Amino acid sequence: NIAASNFIVFSFILGSSGLYYVLREFVGLTPTMVFLGCGLVTVPIAVIVFRLIPKETVRCLFWLMFRVLYKVRVFGSEHIPATGGGLLVCNHVSWLDGILLILNSERPVRMIAWAEYVSTGVSGWLARLYGTIPIRPEDGPRAIVTALNTAKAAIKNGELVCIFAEGGITRTGQLQPFQRGLLRIIDGTDAPVIPTYLDELWGSIFSHRDGKIFWKRPRMWPYPVTIVFGEHLKNPDNVNEVRQAVETLGVKASIMRRNHELIPARMFLRKCRAARSRLKIADSSGQELTGGKTLIGTLAIKRVLERLWLKSDEKNVGILLPPSNGGLLANMAVTISGRVSVNLNYTLSDKDIRYCIAESGIRHVITSRRFLEKKPVEFDPATQIIFLEDVKEKMTGADKALSAIAAHAVPLCILERWLGLTRIKPTDLMTIIFSSGSTGQPKGVMLSHHNISSNISSGDQLFQIKRTDVILGVLPFFHSFGHTLMMWLPMNVDCAAVYHFNPLDARTVGELALKYKATIIAATPTFLKSYLKRCDKEQFAHLDLAIVGAEKLPQTLADEFNAKFGVIPTEGYGCTELSPLAAANVPDHRSQGITQVGTKLGTVGRAVPNVCAKIVDADSFVELGNNKPGLLLIGGPNVMQGYLNNPAKTAEVIRDGYWYNTGDIAEIDDDGFIKITGRLSRFSKIAGEMVPHIRIEEELARIVEVPGSDEVEIKLAVTSVPDEKKGERLIVLHKPLPKSVDEVLKELGQCHLPNLWIPSADSFLEVASIPLLGTGKLDLKGIKDQALNAFGPAAPGVSS
Structure with a gap:
């Protein structure tokens, strides 16, 4: 094959040299005219090629342009099925996401896109050329179902379809909740879901960073982009499972590209x-x-x-x-x-x-x-x-x-x-x-x-x-x-x-x-x-x-x-x-x-x-x-x-x-x-039930707060000590309170907390200050030690 290819290439080179010699020596054309003529001859050839294979021609032109503007790294392309249908589910970061996926997929991909953007002009022509499936949410549920059914039919026909399951481009940089339509597409198809993640595009001129699109300077050129295709999901139970898979790819994308990044000192x-x-x-x-x-x-x-x-x-x-x-x-x-x-x-x-x-x-x-x-x-x-x-x-x-x-x-x-x-x-x-x-x-x-x-x-x-x-x-x-x-x-x-x-x-x-x-x-x-x-x-x-x-x-x-x-x-x-x-x-x-x-x-x-x-x-x-x-x-x-x-x-x-x-x-x-509902270390197991310290602290802090006070220190903390009967016993360390313990407990009882969550009156310990760390957080070890010293097995009970 290599020998045949070289023979054909050098034959054409030899023929072109002969043609150039004839045109210059016998026809009298200058080198400029020869090259201009060659260029003009290629125009009809280009038109014929474009008419014969328009999709491939347009894809080649876009590929050349994007090679100049973007530096794309692709991982996991082996997860794209070689044959048969499948649904790519991708995060949506910029206006060029669809084009990037089409250019970097080894197989043709049909995109699902908002009809308003792919119905007229050049974008409409390109959408029709590449079989884009328009979706019109403003036309009501029936229009949405029609688009989803079209996507399902394409997958059953052995095609790859891509949906941006967030339903729009992120405006915050975070992954948005996924819409349930993707489940309808794959229902009854037995086709795989291929999680896909586009990384590094947030901040590009076609993203919504800074609240505007396009009118901002590129941060670098060529702009880096990482695309990761993940392992197949078969018959996911819900959209959250798919979202989790896409979000996890974001982690892998960052790890995969770390050798190409500048360390903080260089930045x-x-x-x-x-x-x-x-x-x-x-x-x-x-x-x-x-x-x-x-x-x-x-x-x-x-x-x-x-x-x-x-x-x-x-x-x-x-x-x-x-x-x-x-x-x-x-x-x-x-x-x-x-x-x-x-x-x-x-x-x-x-x-x-x-x-x-x-x-x-x-x-x-x-x-x-x-x-x-x-x-x-x-x-x-x-x-x-x-x-x-x-x-x-x-x-x-x-x-x-x-x-x-x-x-x-x-x-x-x-x-x-x-x-x-x-x-x-x-x-x-x-x-x-x-x-x-x-x-x-x-x-x-x-x-x-x-x-x-x-x-x-x-x-x-x-x-x-x-x-x-x-x-x-x-x-x-x-x-x-x-x-x-x-x-x-x-x-x-x-x-x-x-x-x-x-x-x-x-x-x-x-x-x-x-x-x-x-x-x-x-x-x-x-x-x-x-x-x-x-x-x-x-x-x-x-x-x-x-x-x-x-x-x-x-x-x-x-x-x-x-x-x-x-x-x-x-x-x-x-x-x-x-x-x-x-x-x-x-x-x-x-x-x-x-x-x-x-x-x-x-x-x-x-x-x-x-x-x-x-x-x-x-x-x-x-x-x-x-x-x-x-x-x-x-x-x-x-x-x-x-x-x-x-x-x-x-x-x-x-x-x-x-x-x-x-x-x-x-x-x-x-x-x-x-x-966050609590910390595993900040729960007590009392009579077999998990009791959260933080929830009790929140209610107690609200009860003892003095309206209009300039006091910013933490006034109390909840911890626990071992208890022979119930396993653990709640203890409240507190600074001097504006109310008696009985009044505090009476109000706490009106907060609709379970009885197991209510400390006993003799479990309140007044202290000069609540132990804190230098960061302002509670010193849990110091609090626990004080409680054990006062209420532990070797200590007598203390009441306020």
Whole structure:
């Protein structure tokens, strides 16, 4: 075959050379005229080819154009059946989704599309050419049924059909609920459902990111697109099963493309250069740095650290600094040096801090004298301390000059190689964050570069970060949310960040928000309540996104915050092991004729892009499906690598490579919204019944709340101790109450709670303060210890 092909090709070349010689020497044509004549001759040939094979010709033209505009990677094409009918069910992200699928499928695909867009003009001609099945919802149920029956007939005839089961393009970036029509199509056909996922298209010019389509600059060129075809589903019971399969493909898509992505450190270099003369970071000390100065400072600190302190074999570096410019620059310097940052929790005891240092094998800790004056720490003598003040003092003119040249003049490709960033793999360890230790000793959570970059991508897609945004960071960098979404996210996208070290200092937070026109803030409900009481409306005038986590958001607080500042707090969900973001509510989308729900109060929202959630039985791990309470598992590229030096504990919580056992009890509704109903460790088994502590806490907090009070501290907590008769006994730790225990119990009895959920009067213990962690969350271990000391087997009963 090869020999025959070469013979034919070279024969034509020889013949063409002879023709060219004759036309030039005997006819007298110039080379320009010869080539023009050849071109004109091909016109009728092209017309004939187009008339004979129009579909293939148009497909070839589109393929050539899209090869220039898009860089498409396809995975799982072997799942497309070679023969016979099938139904592709795909997420819908942009206006070009259908064309991309047609061009990248090995077999012809008939699309189901809204008739209004495929009935007239060129689009109508193309739709008829490729057998597109128009659907007209505005014509009523009969028209819809007709379209679905047409699709079913096509599948029975051995054709491939594709439906975008969400019923429209996503306006929020999240996977929308699936419509039931897909089940009608496959009913009685015995054809497979092929889950399909289009990844990376959110943010392209044909998506609805930023609330507009087309009129925005391409983020990159050629634009990357990943298409994943999944394993067949046979006779799915419901649309949620299909949606789960498509959502899971989003996880696989992110994992499959990770080797093609830039790690956060490389993105940091690019975004600093892009903001060379624009504000990039500021803090409450008054220091402001542009992107250029941020990069220069990072490179200069790296030079000094490596010259004077950090050895080449030193992998993990401790950082003990609050949210500030200095804290950020120290983190950036450690990371671009190829080392692992370990932000130490300064709210822990000295003993626990020393434990974290020893567990991580840390030799040096970067901090500042000014910080240690406010928060003294007794380090182990073997630990060497690097003070930022000393780094600044040891920084020479050469350090600054060379760093400035590298930041502004050296090409990025050379700078990255010089820094060694091109040798770092996405799966390499980037940071160790110690969990808060709410139930015991802190655990070191190991997060890779891809863990962090995937979570940054999810947050950027979900919250639609703009160049004009200013993030107000008040969460500490030892907190996973503060580390990933308050520090690394603004360093990897086009926005600015402003930091303050004390989230409860509402006065300063308000002043910073006003001065820098902050548009995004992340906080706990406790912090929000403080801002609600002590910040003026004008200070949050530019705020349009308030992200809330760590605690359940009370509905009354959300309503009051919205009434004063005009912003509905967005409740999200995550944990250190998930890098941390896993789910979030987003503002609803409403436009002419289209409404997409992004928020359901009382839930933590839908899974973020490229992350999936499912509910399983807590004992058997059998999947339960929607609208049934059970154990929440989260799967995604954001799932940690594991616990530091603890493979046994890692194996307990990570299943099948990327499913993390959250330990939370939740349920998922048909729209994909997750409602947390409790934590497995925050349930008591009393007389064989599961009793949720959080539900009781919510009712008690409402009963003891004083109207108009400025108090923002947590006033009570529910825990349990062993009980010989019923298995466990509920205990309520509380600060001084405005009502007697009897009055509280009387009102609690009117809340329609089961009798088993009502603590006895002698189970209330008054304490000076409720044990809390540095993140503001309940210290469950400390609460449990106090209860056991007072009510345990060796302690006498205590009553208020």
